[in-house]
Amino acid sequence: MRPTDVLASAVGALLSNKLRSLLTVLGIIIGVAAVIGVMAVGQGTQATVSDRISGLGTDLIFVRPGAVTTQGVSQGQGSAQTLTLADAQAIAAPGAAPAVGGVAPELSTTVQLSVNGHNSRSRATGTSQDYPQVRGVSMAEGTFFTADDDASARAVVVLGATVAETLFPDGGAVGSVIRVSTRPFTVVGVLASQGGTALGNLDDQVLLPIATAQRRLSAGRTVSGELVVNSITVQAVDSGSIEAAKAQITALLHERHDIIGTEDDFTVTTQEDLVATASQVADVFTIFLGSIAGISLLVGGIGIMNIMLVSVTERTREIGIRKAVGARYRDIMAQFLAEAILLSTAGGALGIGLGFGLAEVFGQLSLNGSQLRTVVTPGVVGLAVGVAVAIGLFFGLYPATQAARLDPIAALRHE
């Protein structure tokens, strides 16, 4: 029997019982659609997280203090006050770490801001003049403070977009004097809106020189009297130098903190590490959900097998006739296998359509105010359809064998 004839005969057989064929493939349709829909949400979430981490800037390395352990109980990463302004300055010192491009230490505290009857409670972050470059932020108005502002610990402040909106609904922020925890500060610039990132909302904060922050707002000191910082964000000179910069910073801090063989009192994490960790979580999640969706594909396959077995029984006489006029084992086998594969392929194709629809619907949803993103990749579509066809082949094999094995005499007598 010619392959085209096998196909035509299978199409004919399936079309002669349309409702049954449709119901049979429903399981596969739903399975494929579920796999595509779920994977789309998983991969979309992963893409969102990656974007947010990338949104922090490029080629970044995050240095944070280690954990404080109080009576054997860890207080969590970053709780220790072991990272100092001097550490940040040592990293930034020319020649100390050649792979380092920019250094932005951060010291944050919450402050009350007020001007002309408007007020806001926001985060105030003391940092260096490298901040805009390191974090990839741009100015909406005015300028960022300078190294000189920092050295002189001037009372200048840069407002985040939301803060500027709240305090100066009519604009005119730059040049005005606002009260930061009762002290007067001059606004030198307003940041362009950043939106949410992996490290929180950067629009609801004000930035000021770190020396100013330490002198006027939150003068945390270590036991030895050094000025502490919450974290140091470092930018490598280029993408190829990230690992080198990480190694240089680690070595430098080991030396400065006298750590030989003992546990580090700081952590150095690259942006890639963050992306990798986040992706790993998202991957596990996606695979878990995808497997559950995959089970419905399996159930769909069993549905096909069930109907194919019923069909073989119903068509016993037809099989007998075909054998009498010269159909061989493989002809009957091919015919029933073709029907099973055709069913699962058609189900796969319809499932892709429904899957894209599902992804589209999920993409319209929002969770806690943030838009759910969905990404349908060709790989997932290929996988789902491949699995569907394989299922058709696998579950079609048994019924097809049953059909091909029928004894023609018994089959012809079958009522």
Place this chain on the structure above:
Amino acid sequence: MSTPVIELRDASRTYRTGSIAVQALRGVSLRLDDGEMVAIMGPSGSGKSTMMNTLGLLDRPTGGAYLLDGVDVARLHDGELARLRNEKIGFVFQSFNLLARTSAVRNVELPLLYRGARARRDAAMTALERVGLGKRAGHVPSQLSGGEQQRVAVARALVTHPRLLLADEPTGNLDTRTSMEVMALLQELNTQEGVLVVVVTHEQDIAACCSRVVTMRDGRVESDEPVRERLWAAQALAAMPAEGAGVQA
């Protein structure tokens, strides 16, 4: 002396169901040649059906030999038997055995499909016209009368130009008139093309249409005689009072 189309040499067929052995054929020797039209008669359980299945290569003898066109079928595997069925044998069954929900012409095409033939439609149409159903090619079996369905089955049997046409109670579900129509068709094939036609039947009228009658009893050939006064179905039809088309049984 040419090779006979069918040669059975002491053929036997034993069925085993558990410990019980049933001997359906007990040593049958028979030669059937081109141009013959042979009726196989006998009561139920005489081995007619087994004989039919054996001749049609749907079953194999367990003892003795069956040579179809000089080829011993005992050595052939299932695939080769299927190919021989397709090439050399045409079947006509009592219950027509057409594919439901499949048009007449597609039913006739079926044996050609398993040959891998490309241009099937023309051959199928020619066969249908030959049995007088050219105009009903697009009808499915449920839209055809019993006689018409059987004529489609005959067309399906002759479309491959077989050497042997096996008819198992071909008129069992038909009334007298339609029975004669079908027999006239078989006789025409037999006399005009020399096809060996083997008809299994209970009915004397049908056997009378043949040139030779083999009677079976208990798995053996009881008698094997030529028909002295052959009944020509076409003449019988002409003599019948005019009537409507055959009524489906």
